Amino acid sequence: MTEAVSRPTLEAVAARAGVSRATVSRVVNGGDGVREPLARRVRQAVAELGYVPNQAARSLVTKRHDAVAVVIAEPEARVFADPFFALQLRGISKELTAHDNQLVLLLIEGRDDHARVARYLSGGHVDGALVFSLHLDDPLPGLIQDAGVPTVFGGRPGWGDDGRAAKDPGVVYVDCDNRGGARAAVRHLVGLGRRRIAHLTGALDQTSAVDRLDGYRDVMAEVPGGNDPRLVVESDFTPAGGERAMRELLDRCPDVDAVFAANDLTALGALRVLRASGRRVPEDVAVIGFDDMLPVTEEADPPLTTVRQDIEQMGRLMARLLLRGLSHGRDRMDGRVRADGRDGTDVRDRPDGPGRSGTAVDGPGAGGVVLPTTLIRRASA
Amino acid sequence: MTEAVSRPTLEAVAARAGVSRATVSRVVNGGDGVREPLARRVRQAVAELGYVPNQAARSLVTKRHDAVAVVIAEPEARVFADPFFALQLRGISKELTAHDNQLVLLLIEGRDDHARVARYLSGGHVDGALVFSLHLDDPLPGLIQDAGVPTVFGGRPGWGDDGRAAKDPGVVYVDCDNRGGARAAVRHLVGLGRRRIAHLTGALDQTSAVDRLDGYRDVMAEVPGGNDPRLVVESDFTPAGGERAMRELLDRCPDVDAVFAANDLTALGALRVLRASGRRVPEDVAVIGFDDMLPVTEEADPPLTTVRQDIEQMGRLMARLLLRGLSHGRDRMDGRVRADGRDGTDVRDRPDGPGRSGTAVDGPGAGGVVLPTTLIRRASA
DNA sequence: CTGAAAGCGCTAACAT
């Protein structure tokens, strides 16, 4: 292992190129206003010495860090049960990398960690934050707002009275069209001729679960007998919860002919209970999930029809919005992030095929960007 | 959102407390050699002003960053198919947090990214790196060694001729006892009275797959007819690969009565093919997996007997070893990481129950720390 | 278009 030998400084490069430090600095940072022959000499010296700018020194004067924090709270470690997390990170990482920003990962393990994270964020160590707000009652978003760090949330924030946060144009978030996706799923079941369509909800302290339930209700309101409350069973996004809910459902409504589960894991549990009860899927009961968690949906028996959301794209978009706000901030806006100016490239670049649902923007004035979902037909419905 | 108002500096705190900057600095950094009354005044001022040290300024002079990079290469995105990644990160994060270090996440998407990561690591932005080396031919480890950054690898590194790297005491890594775990699994099958025990390998360009195969062979060498090469089918750690391999196996050896799959996903594929072929598990064919990937093993049909490795613990240990090397380095060792001084607290704190396998240290002189595995009995074997 | 000089906020000798 080589000794951590002191790296060359601007000074060294300047000496070697026979110019001043200022000139080297200019070249290194884009090189405006340096005549080509000189610039070339500088670049040469940089290459020869293997010069890499000292980020600490740079930050000290620019007050920028080219780093953003990604904050992930993982209460019951549910986040870790699925590949969600990884995909989001991947999208975020790609976008940050493309803009030469570093990703500082902040995992929250428990209540105590909130203070730590808040302190870090207020400490001015990063230029902004991407925050995944999982629960309606999570104190974290509030703390972060107080910290005064430009922030983009992942998933519609649910804090505040009646989801007030999501309507505050100062709060920027990215989400998938949970409600629209749910509608598409239920409509599909209706189109299949099903009438006793049930819903196994997700954990209702998360906005995604609430929105999917709302979407279900939107469509069922138009189905004769569709507002039978026994058709909705509360669950929690887990396979075990799905089993429990499905048993309960079978008890309440033995005549059920379709199930829209709040996510694929829940659908998996339902599938098992249905099989055990002697029902055939989809002949007797059609089943649809949500997320399109690949290993799960494709390997399910039968393969699961589901509503796909592009997790990685959500990550990318979050990062993009944050970075955009940051660059504004540098010029004159004090870093306030805004969700407008949605050029949408890369986001809505897929053809508008059948089964497509949702709009790309959830109403004017809101700080939320909502990505469309797609119904993926497999064997279960 | 509050304006990014300039935070208070040491100077401000000093003024308020009526002392010099140096004194404040001393108090903030542990407070040796400052008399209590004074120290109290300083702490008071710090609290009142909400002072947080400027990390950039501090790094500039100390040349330390209290940050480590976590480098994850994810070739075919396989990493993201399972919760592995998340668990490792969680373990790492916990340990780093406990020592006030930041986690900078570097995801490698393709060949081009290697250079970028190498440059970042050489750039002296972090104090050390935790690197997951997935493939035998990965150029990354070499680049990282050149970068001269204290590093701990996740998983036995396979580069160099014949795994030379793992024997270099200068190369530190943490792995689970793949070979021992495999032995335990196969021994269990033997104990069940099985004789035609097959192995579906993992991707053999990863040391974990190679080691598990070796473990299988260790035991089979003592089983009559156990060295039948047809009993080993190469696969790739995926469910689809598992299906393919299992079909091939059934073709070659219809009399197979047990299968040790290189991981749980592979076992899942095997299970499906076995069912389709009309075989009962475990009556006709016993099946064992590896990893104990919970959602998969518990939800499998039948629930999967498997070899558990404590992923999170591996992450913790990697971070701990790195941090330990770093603190040595600060005193006098130029940051060289060493795998000795294994106090092992938290690592070997579980009772030595039955089915336990492996040693905590893989031979003297090597830079590797190998964590034990546990056989988890469920219904499939 | 280029160079000289003034700090950014902090730590670590060195004084006292």
Place this chain on the structure above:
DNA sequence: ATGTTAGCGCTTTCAG
């Protein structure tokens, strides 16, 4: 035990 001082490596006016 506390204060004074000299930079860490860089960007950025400000002159020329």
